[in-house]
Amino acid sequence: MQSSLSSSIDRMGQYLGALGVIALLMGGIGVAMIVRTFMAQKLDTLAILNCLGASSKTLFKVYLLQSMLMGLAGSLLGVGLGFALTFLLPPKMEGLINLKLEPVFYWIPALQSLLLGCTTTLLFCLWPLIRAVRTRPLRLFRRNLDEEEKQSTRWEGWLSTLTLGLGLAAMICWQAESIKRGLIFLSALLISAGVLALASLFFLKLLKALPQSGSIARRYGMSNLRRPNNQATSIITCLGMGIMLILTVRLVQMDMLAMLNKNTELSPPNYFFIDIQNDQKEIFTEVVDQIAPEAEQTLTPLVRSRLQSIDGKLTANWQYKDRKREEWFINREFVLTYMAGPPPKDNEVIKGEWWDETRAKNAEVSLEEDAARRLNAKIGSELTVDIQGIPVTATVTSIRKVNWRNMRTNFYMIYSPGALEGAPLTYVATVNVPDSKELELQHAIVEALPNITALSTRDIVDTVESTVTRLTTLVDFMSGFAIAAGLFILSGSIASTKFRRLRESAILKILGARRKVVSSILGIEYATLGVISALVGIALAQGLSWAVMKYMIKSDWHVQPVTMAWAFSFAVLITVATGILSSLDVIRDKPLKTLRESEN
Known part of the structure; x- marks a missing residue:
């Protein structure tokens, strides 16, 4: 969005x-x-x-x-x-x-x-x-x-x-x-x-x-x-x-x-909670269950990276058609995630195939359609990203159409679990809680975990x-x-x-x-x-x-x-x-x- x-x-x-x-x-x-x-x-x-x-x-x-x-x-x-x-x-x-x-x-x-x-x-x-x-x-x-x-x-x-x-x-x-x-x-x-x-x-x-x-x-x-x-x-x-x-x-x-x-009528989450550390997941879940046990919550892993190469073509040597418009996308910080199950909601696979339980152990990546077009990537392309100095290479096996306006967590790149195994990560959580408990939940989370940032979708809208x-x-x-x-x-x-x-x-x-x-x-x-x-x-x-x-x-x-x-x-x-x-x-x-x- x-x-x-x-x-x-x-x-x-x-x-x-x-x-x-x-x-x-x-x-x-x-x-x-x-x-x-x-x-x-x-x-x-x-x-x-x-x-x-x-x-x-x-x-x-x-x-x-x-x-x-x-x-x-x-x-x-x-x-x-x-x-x-x-x-x-x-x-x-x-x-x-x-x-x-x-x-x-x-x-x-x-x-x-x-x-x-x-x-x-x-x-x-x-x-x-x-x-x-x-x-x-x-x-x-x-x-x-x-x-x-x-x-x-x-x-x-x-x-x-x-x-x-x-x-x-x-x-x-x-x-x-x-x-x-x-x-x-x-x-x-x-x-x-x-x-x-x-x-x-x-x-x-x-x-x-x-x-x-x-x-x-x-x-x-x-x-x-x-x-x-x-x-x-x-x-x-x-x-x-x-x-x-x-x-x-x-x-x-x-x-x-x-x-x-x-989009607001589609019951998007009330809150995004950012920068949850790996050892804080259980505390976060306990606080949410205590304040609003009926709340719908999801925890999504995040890995920060920068693009290094596509099919061996280094981004440092990238040939720009319109440098002013393209350079920011090529050199931006990409936030990645991985998942073993089916594609997330409002993500439609339009080319290739999503990995199954067996292929989830391989190094595969699914690209959003606009990212694939900008990167000139196709099914079978080799995509290499730099994660804190370590190059990680994965094969593009699917391309997705994403609804960026659904007010949920969406990604340009989604990896199979096998591709990002052992990578340093944090979590982002989405919570759909009754309106009457919004402020109570926010105060409880911030008090228990001060490093976490809470974003209200109501404020965003x-x-x-x-x-x-x-x-x-x-x-x-x-x-x-x-x-x-x-x-x-x-x-x-x-x-x-x-x-x-x-x-x-x-x-x-x-x-x-x-x-x-x-x-x-x-x-x-x-x-x-x-x-x-x-x-x-x-x-x-x-x-x-x-x-x-x-x-x-x-x-x-x-x-x-x-x-x-x-x-x-x-x-x-x-x-x-x-x-x-x-x-x-x-x-x-x-x-x-x-x-x-x-x-x-």
């Missing part, structure tokens, strides 16, 4: 880093939209400067500098907010590591964050800047932004895309601290974004195929999703990814807690549940940035089409439409975006959580309809709220004001 939990926590840590990168990239898309909106407001200025002799190269440098200064300001603000959060998060972290944490400002991570923020700004602002600075003086007499944006050449588009792709790959590999893991993550990110984009296009096409509604608000709201430069696909993709990430973590957390509860919950809180916090980035993109998209929306709302108001109608049009548009984002994100979260539970955590997966319903409602609500708040001037402004500003 400890091995499985540790690997799961490590993966959660990697997931936290991945969420940070995803939020950064989604924020980059928002930067591109904001820069595009900013440059759309400067097109007249660009055309005038072009008339006065300013080249596209000069204009590009000027507005690139402005964009980078805004990116630097945003990055500095992010570093400041990040440091401020260190005063809020330590209480969550202290519960995980049992250490007192004091907020300290570190310059290197701060500078790295600034570099990432500025690099992201640079990569994502290139394309909108290149398109904008090609504005010609004709702009002053003919205002057609859609045609102007098509003036950029194909090679400029390919160059911007190539620069963006290489820059993102370099940033992700740097964050992952491995080119291989970085490229795998980038591939997974591109596949997820591709699936989300295709799903959003499918739903938008489906909406287009639906019959026209008789309601003017519904008809206009739906048509807004198909307007030029509406960014609906980008919004759905980013919001859907944020929903997918945060819901996946929540579903995995619920399944992990269900797994723990299921509580610690695991607390750890999972606290980690999930941190992951939810990071996932919230992904959601916020999606909403930022939604706001940027609204800003990029703000002038067109203002003109259209002014015309509708002149034709007799009230604010309620305009609000309904916008509400239907944003609600549709929220519904599609939620449906796609929830569907992908279901698939991803199933894959995590089946292939990474290797446990049961459950459908959580209540959680999905809450996620759907929340996604639609925040999308509509963000959209309406970003469009208040479209709803409130008088037609005359809008038309005057448009003329100016």
Whole structure:
């Protein structure tokens, strides 16, 4: 159980880093939209400067500098907010590591964050800047932004895309601290974004195929999703990814807690008693029988060792494929045991045969399946371990599948009695005692045998549940940035089409439409975006959580309809709220004001 939990926590840590990168990239898309909106407001200025002799190269440098200064300001603000959060998060972290944490400002991570923020700004602002600075003086007499944006050449588009792709790959590999893991993550990110984009296009096409509604608000709201430069696909993709990430973590957390509860229902032992010496076995048994004669108890011999060789291949000369991941396992201290009877509970022999009474006198060993894979061992392999300087060699005769979550003593290597005869050993005991006698038994054992360590499975389960919950809180916090980035993109998209929306709302108001109608049009548009984002994100979260539970955590997966319903409602609500708040001037402004500003 400890091995499985540790690997799961490590993966959660990697997931936290991945969420940070995803939020950064989604924020980059928002930067591109904001820069595009900013440059759309400067097109007249660009055309005038072009008339006065300013080249596209000069204009590009000027507005690139402005964009980078805004990116630097945003990055500095992010570093400041990040440091401020260190005063809020330590209480969550202290519960995980049992250490007192004091907020300290570190310059290197701060500078790295600034570099990432500025690099992201640079990569994502290139394309909108290149398109904008090609504005010609004709702009002053003919205002057609859609045609102007098509003036950029194909090679400029390919160059911007190539620069963006290489820059993102370099940033992700740097964050992952491995080119291989970085490229795998980038591939997974591109596949997820591709699936989300295709799903959003499918739903938008489906909406287009639906019959026209008789309601003017519904008809206009739906048509807004198909307007030029509406960014609906980008919004759905980013919001859907944020929903997918945060819901996946929540579903995995619920399944992990269900797994723990299921294991506790199997009546695991209440206590583990560690470091029982050979001459203390009888005293230990007498104390248990005296306090709780009805208690179920087992004594398991333990022998500590280190791996020396496999089939003559010394561990000192081991060829690692991934040294960081493999070295700890090869060089760790292995705790062995031996038994003459059948395999222990929740140990299934999947290859080879378990020894019988006759073969128990031979030097044989049974390996857990994951250990066999890591050691590249098979039936018939010769395994040599070092026990206090003495090499002990045994033949691998079986491979087992072990349920590490049963809260019982489990081993990578189980030997036949003949292999470890005469080896120095201690014992670990498991005791299943009524709840009312737990403390009495613990005090009696510690008083009679002070060297023994008592571990309560109840405390272990509580610690695991607390750890999972606290980690999930941190992951939810990071996932919230992904959601916020999606909403930022939604706001940027609204800003990029703000002038067109203002003109259209002014015309509708002149034709007799009230604010309620305009609000309904916008509400239907944003609600549709929220519904599609939620449906796609929830569907992908279901698939991803199933894959995590089946292939990474290797446990049961459950459908959580209540959680999905809450996620759907929340996604639609925040999308509509963000959209309406970003469009208040479209709803409130008088037609005359809008038309005057448009003329100016």
